[in-house]
Amino acid sequence: MLADQPCNPPTPDHQLLFEKPPMSFASLGLSAPLLQAIDESGYATPTPIQVKAIPAVLAGRDVMATAQTGTGKTASFTLPLLQRLANGSRVRSNHIRALVLTPTRELAVQVGQNVASYGKHLSLKSGVVYGGVKINPQMMKLRSGVDVLVATPGRLLDLFSQNAVKFSQVETLVLDEADRMLDMGFIGDIRKILALLPKRRQNLLFSATFSDDIRKLSDGLLNKPLQIEVSPRNSTAQSVKQWVYEVDKSKKAALLSHLVRNQGWTQVLVFTRTKHGADSLVQNLIRDGISASAIHGSKSQGVRTRVLADFKANRVRVLVATDIAARGIDISELPQVINFELPKVPEDYIHRIGRTGRAESAGEGISLVSADEVKLLAAIETLIRQTLVREVEKGFIPTHAVPLSRDLRVRPKKPKKPKQKQKKEQGADQKTDRKEQSDNPKPRRGSKPQDEDGRQRATLSRRKPRREASAGSAKKRLSSKPKRGAPPKNSPRKPR
Numbered sequence: 001m002l003a004d005q006p007c008n009p010p011t012p013d014h015q016l017l018f019e020k021p022p023m024s025f026a027s028l029g030l031s032a033p034l035l036q037a038i039d040e041s042g043y044a045t046p047t048p049i050q051v052k053a054i055p056a057v058l059a060g061r062d063v064m065a066t067a068q069t070g071t072g073k074t075a076s077f078t079l080p081l082l083q084r085l086a087n088g089s090r091v092r093s094n095h096i097r098a099l100v101l102t103p104t105r106e107l108a109v110q111v112g113q114n115v116a117s118y119g120k121h122l123s124l125k126s127g128v129v130y131g132g133v134k135i136n137p138q139m140m141k142l143r144s145g146v147d148v149l150v151a152t153p154g155r156l157l158d159l160f161s162q163n164a165v166k167f168s169q170v171e172t173l174v175l176d177e178a179d180r181m182l183d184m185g186f187i188g189d190i191r192k193i194l195a196l197l198p199k200r201r202q203n204l205l206f207s208a209t210f211s212d213d214i215r216k217l218s219d220g221l222l223n224k225p226l227q228i229e230v231s232p233r234n235s236t237a238q239s240v241k242q243w244v245y246e247v248d249k250s251k252k253a254a255l256l257s258h259l260v261r262n263q264g265w266t267q268v269l270v271f272t273r274t275k276h277g278a279d280s281l282v283q284n285l286i287r288d289g290i291s292a293s294a295i296h297g298s299k300s301q302g303v304r305t306r307v308l309a310d311f312k313a314n315r316v317r318v319l320v321a322t323d324i325a326a327r328g329i330d331i332s333e334l335p336q337v338i339n340f341e342l343p344k345v346p347e348d349y350i351h352r353i354g355r356t357g358r359a360e361s362a363g364e365g366i367s368l369v370s371a372d373e374v375k376l377l378a379a380i381e382t383l384i385r386q387t388l389v390r391e392v393e394k395g396f397i398p399t400h401a402v403p404l405s406r407d408l409r410v411r412p413k414k415p416k417k418p419k420q421k422q423k424k425e426q427g428a429d430q431k432t433d434r435k436e437q438s439d440n441p442k443p444r445r446g447s448k449p450q451d452e453d454g455r456q457r458a459t460l461s462r463r464k465p466r467r468e469a470s471a472g473s474a475k476k477r478l479s480s481k482p483k484r485g486a487p488p489k490n491s492p493r494k495p496r
Helices: 032-041 048-058 073-086 105-118 136-143 153-161 178-183 187-196 212-221 249-263 275-287 301-312 346-353 371-384 419-439 452-478
Strands: 014-016 063-066 096-101 126-129 146-151 172-176 202-207 226-229 240-246 268-271 292-295 318-321 336-339 363-369 389-391
Touching: 032 073, 032 105, 048 063, 048 073, 048 202, 048 226, 063 073, 073 096, 073 105, 073 146, 073 172, 073 202, 096 153, 096 187, 105 126, 105 146, 105 301, 126 136, 126 153, 136 146, 136 153, 146 153, 153 187, 172 178, 178 187, 178 202, 178 212, 178 346, 187 212, 202 212, 249 275, 249 363, 275 292, 275 318, 292 301, 301 318, 336 346, 346 371, 363 371
Parallel strands: 014 226, 063 202, 063 226, 096 146, 096 172, 126 146, 172 202, 240 363, 240 389, 268 318, 268 336, 292 318, 336 363
Antiparallel strands: none
16 A cells, blocks of 8 residues: 555755644744744744744754745744844844844834744844934944844945944844845845854845845855745745736726726735836826825835835725835735736746735735736746736727737847947957958949959059059169269260
8 A cells, every 4th residue: 555655755955845734833842932922923823934944943054945925934034033042142232143134124124023023022132224214213222232133235234334233243144035135236235244244153045936046145155054945936826816907008097996996996006117107106096086105215214104004004095016115015814916017027926916815815916918018928927837817808908919928939138248348349340341341442433343363463463563663762762862973963974
């Protein structure tokens, strides 16, 4: 029988996790204060990512974990991190013991709230620092030392340059949403921060997606890490229903207002590619009698916090956001996410859709796609390995139909050559062209075309008289001065 046959255990350093999680957090080795905080937060059983990550972090191992958004990644490193710090030494003034780096302010605030919530029964101090607000209160917070600091890279370097934070006590580094930090151009700041940290430390990388660039970065950062993949790479949650509405670009705003009103949606998160597009869409929705607000990088931190609070409290029906600002938006049971414009980076689609269907709850991910976005749609479907269902709303039949994405062959764009290299190549080409023109002179008018041998002979025949003429003129110049005793130039010569 199959049950009697021995089976080989999975390899410990790379596992696809589909096994049933244990019944309680207590089986993972967490302390009583943390279990009390988890129970007060309303969580009963750990998620698959927590099942494997928590014991590994408690053991001091480096971890590289990827899981779909909303599966408990933050708790999977926050809980064991707090337990390890609770058993360690006391933090000194202006020092930190654990550093969590995030790409956006909203995500930093979210992680900071989780750290404070899970560690409220422990004698540990935590703090959050990010740009867009005054730096002096953050400097005052760091004076007494902080056990866990959640920070964005830019503000952390600003604090270090003012001697407000020191890294000699850092025991653990966490890169949360590491792929987004690279997409946003933080690789330079990350390398600067890594150079300032102690060499001996624990390193943890958590994200919903892992690109090849992230894996290259992890090769030089992590030490024999446990690699955890809870779901297939670059996949979306199965609890999210996804489909596409085909519509002309000029009618997208009208279709969105139509869907919000007719479908009775009360809490909708809408994504746009640009800040200007987000503001313009909000104005259109307000004109149609739908309460809406925008959140993006140009908004101050106070405005962003207030808008997000109004959306969570259902005081705003539609929240329009850009990809950067949306990282860290954590709303339980958010029913709908709308892609007003498809993202140019396919991985961003996974992060957008991940705002709904969190903790295995049901959700809907809807994309409004016009004909000029078919290549973006094909790239997304290639990444998630599925073809999205298409629909057309009555009254919004597109004039320009969206081609079938499976008929397209999406190829990565070739990188552009550096400008200096192009200039050198252009200069070399111009020199080559001039050389070819000099070697191949144009025939005169009325002359017949010559072959190469005839051309070479003609060239040589033209060059020889020139040399002879130049030699004769030189002799003439030399003989122009009469020697002493020589007869005048015009006098007749005596016969010999």
